[in-house]
Amino acid sequence: MELYLPFPLNSVTQRFGENATKYYEDHWMDGHTTYDWEQPYGTAVPFCATGVVYSVMNRDNPDPSRYRAVFQIVHDGPISYEVSYGHLDKIYAKVGQMAQAGQILGTEGNTGDVFASGRAVTKEERLNGSHAGAHLHGPQVRPCRRVKFTSQGKQYLSDGYGLYRDGAANYYEVIDYENGFNGCIDPTPIFNGKLALTASPYKTISDAIAQISAALSFYIASRAA
Numbered sequence: 001m002e003l004y005l006p007f008p009l010n011s012v013t014q015r016f017g018e019n020a021t022k023y024y025e026d027h028w029m030d031g032h033t034t035y036d037w038e039q040p041y042g043t044a045v046p047f048c049a050t051g052v053v054y055s056v057m058n059r060d061n062p063d064p065s066r067y068r069a070v071f072q073i074v075h076d077g078p079i080s081y082e083v084s085y086g087h088l089d090k091i092y093a094k095v096g097q098m099a100q101a102g103q104i105l106g107t108e109g110n111t112g113d114v115f116a117s118g119r120a121v122t123k124e125e126r127l128n129g130s131h132a133g134a135h136l137h138g139p140q141v142r143p144c145r146r147v148k149f150t151s152q153g154k155q156y157l158s159d160g161y162g163l164y165r166d167g168a169a170n171y172y173e174v175i176d177y178e179n180g181f182n183g184c185i186d187p188t189p190i191f192n193g194k195l196a197l198t199a200s201p202y203k204t205i206s207d208a209i210a211q212i213s214a215a216l217s218f219y220i221a222s223r224a225a
Helices: 123-127 194-198 205-224
Strands: 012-014 044-046 051-057 069-076 079-086 088-091 104-108 136-147 171-174
Touching: 069 088, 069 136, 079 171
Parallel strands: none
Antiparallel strands: 044 104, 051 069, 069 079, 079 136, 088 104, 136 171
8 A cells, every 4th residue: 555645744743643632532542543734724635545535524514613524445455445534624525536646635624623722623713714723634544354244343434325335335344443543553654755745835726726827827928929
């Protein structure tokens, strides 16, 4: 499996297994389930792996306290991986899309449960325009195995319609879900730094389009001259 850094490592604010707040303890988790990356609100977020998007959470939900996230499945031999990206503002990814590493999936936001200065950022603050607590949670990685049948006591990937089944009627059983991190693994050993050096430098997609349009206009004008 190839997994790329979304942003330079010096923008990491919380690593795998760390506990910045009591949230994890209160939710029966031993620690943080991936990396958090602090970038300006609205920063374009790239896919960090190549795989199909199987679920998008709360894309059009106007409530900023609802977690907006994108989930994809990456195959690597007999093992597959759920790779997810959360606390997004805008989401461009679509269910069924075969996403390539480096493609833009959306923009960074502060949706869901976020904290700033040691306290939770309220829904009302966000509705009034606060960007406090904005960060990217991800890529969060869960190893899975493809199975044809489900069993009681096991955890499986789910989408907005219940347990997820792919086109070949496979379910995805999370390997070692009770590892204290909801089945998530530390992405550090499989991170590759290339994407951090090549990810879009633009703050948002609209900024990128504006700069590309300006460059094209300049080129046309220079040719005409």
